[in-house]
Amino acid sequence: MEKTKKYCYGFCLLISIAINILFTINLYVGGGQEISHRPLTWSEKAAVEAEEVAAISCSGHGRAYVDGIVLDGKPVCECHVCYGGTDCSELSPGCATDADGGDPIFMEPFWMQHASDSAVVISGWHRMSYRYADDTMMSKELETYIRKMHSIVKNAVTEGRYVVFGIGSTQLLNAAVYALSSENSSSPSNVLASAPFFPTYKAQTVFFNSENFQFEGDTNSWQSNNSTNNMDVIEFVTSPNNPDGELKDSVIGGKTIYDHAYLWPHFTPITGPSDHDVMIFTLSKLTGHAGTRFGWAIIKDKDIYEKVLSYISFADFGISKDTQLRVLKLLKVAVEGDGQPLFRFSYRKMSDRWDRLTSVMSKSTRFSIQQRHPLHCNFFNETRLPSPAYAWVKCEREEEYDCGAVLEAGKIIGRSGSTFSAEDRYTRLSLIRSQDDFELLLQRLTEFVSLEKGSIETM
């Protein structure tokens, strides 16, 4: 009896010590992969809140956000287009698919896969000042990572160039026009772009209505119609082009703003580093964070650089420090493994979508899409087809001169050609939206093509 008791004591003690050891390991190593150096204090509440919201199920067809509308004490699911219900599980059958806009949600799964490295915690007292320690309004650490990204991708020369941040590339487009424009109001600079072109160039220039510049439309029409001697021109060159993905170069050859929003390996083979006086990039089309409103310009000339800085300072006194911190976190992940994980993911996504789109469209005689030509990509070190962000669709039947209306009748919403100063016979369809949006687009296009009388039979 005593012996049994003794064994029991001994056994229980052993078990108890083992549990202690397990607890101790748990305390110091933590549940995740990371070693917690000390228990969390002030950041834990926010972390718990973020993880709880992230765990809300929206059936894979939507997402709940910590700043979403709150119902019954928790944020509601925000559903993808055509999906509804409290958990986004209900597909509305006759719903029009949205292929308008440039929301780059195709990158979202990458960030969910890299949740731990890309999360950021911002303390209540984080950078309350207008300026950083070096008296600028731009984070030096962030600039370092931007330069690193370009040196990895080899898509732009940054050595000996200035880098300036803006509220998306949107702000920098206008800032660059101001910086390059004439300050002589009697002869404002002529702002031009080659059709089809991104409508913001015109909209911004017209809206700000500055005495320094005026929008003069398409480069080619301007060249043939310009009888004056005012050769003070600022030319926008979008390469790859929005809407059609073409690699472009300056037509006029004077002061030029290179909009390189889409100059990343998932959209186009990188044939060599771009080496121009003013080059503009945006986070939106690199990592997919359109909502973060962050872009940057790489500028050769000190005088132009300082004018862009002045613009930023007068317009809104710099870019939010919270945004800069988050962008830093995202770029740290983006440059990991020399950018291979990020660009492999994004390229695979885009090329898969193009393969499937091409397969459907090849059966059609009613619609055509832009030609793509293989080029050697210095980043992937092989020859590849471009996989542009947008399909530039042409309605081939003579009577179907309003292609947007034709597609809309088939429940596909695109962006009409005239928006880009082209014919309405063209429509832009976005291929960078969520997987749900793409799947619905492909389904609608397939239905369309299968109804064609003259469709090319491949079955």
Add this chain to the structure above:
Amino acid sequence: MEKTKKYCYGFCLLISIAINILFTINLYVGGGQEISHRPLTWSEKAAVEAEEVAAISCSGHGRAYVDGIVLDGKPVCECHVCYGGTDCSELSPGCATDADGGDPIFMEPFWMQHASDSAVVISGWHRMSYRYADDTMMSKELETYIRKMHSIVKNAVTEGRYVVFGIGSTQLLNAAVYALSSENSSSPSNVLASAPFFPTYKAQTVFFNSENFQFEGDTNSWQSNNSTNNMDVIEFVTSPNNPDGELKDSVIGGKTIYDHAYLWPHFTPITGPSDHDVMIFTLSKLTGHAGTRFGWAIIKDKDIYEKVLSYISFADFGISKDTQLRVLKLLKVAVEGDGQPLFRFSYRKMSDRWDRLTSVMSKSTRFSIQQRHPLHCNFFNETRLPSPAYAWVKCEREEEYDCGAVLEAGKIIGRSGSTFSAEDRYTRLSLIRSQDDFELLLQRLTEFVSLEKGSIETM
């Protein structure tokens, strides 16, 4: 012997079980005040990083940030003006104190006291889209808290008004000028302000050089000199005024932009809700987050509201979603306890600084500061003196017409009167900077005054 062994087993088991219980409590309740509902996964790494950086000691005279320059594997201390060394412990004795700029660091201790509630965790996939679920670029939840804040403080009418967000109030100032200006280029609107006024009004208007408007300077000079009939005027009214803290009203009485950056209970008694067509506020002077670049306008007229929205859209396509999320978090804390904790802290800080400043300056005949008049504050429900963000210092000696130079010789850097379109006999000194900056300022001023031959003896 057996008995001793038995007791030992029993005792050890008891201790061991006790440790188990303690570990169990630790696991489920955590180190902080909050109960973790589930163990953290993806957010823990960022949380640990943020807490580790926050724990870096900078001797109370500086701060380390997660996005700071990294040296030896961790971000370096960024020291307050006049402090140096790796841990900011070294005060540079002859250093000039900085009372320039409007960095509102006086609020920083409040946010450190409310660390847990004000921290925010942003996931890598947070709001990648350009727009929120309701297709706007502004968070509805955030708008709700902005309205709540005004209804608590009773400083502005928001019922039936539109709210629009901007990149700081800076962006909204210009957006409002565009929205109110003539679209007829042959007679641009005249932009005016009453001296002394905030220099950005002029700088922005001149910089954008729009055909829609032109800067015409001081209201009073304009009224007496204006011989034309062009009464198309846009008047900036800053109330309380920057630099002198005066409550102001429109002089011309036409289209008016009320800049209410400083209309909060820590700077001025709230005498009643402001009820104007266009009112602009900024987070910077409410919570102290200047680096966050967030402001908002309250607008009566739908047409003006839509024009401001257009401006924001053309200028930079909305405000970063990261910023909006952080502002939401901060305002949630700010409205707690009907704003009493926040405004009690900030008012106490400002009134203490004014008490000490007044005590020093009352001994001087060389310098004077603005008069302050008590008013009933509807927020605190008692009569109080204003405690403006800036001291508006006048050099009283006739020969000391450049007051900034006089102060600079005494190692005090202010902002000269001419910056505000006033005489250089005046200088603005900031009272909203860090405690270190304020203490140094007061020390320098005390030295200055004690050296005065004609100083008023109170000892």
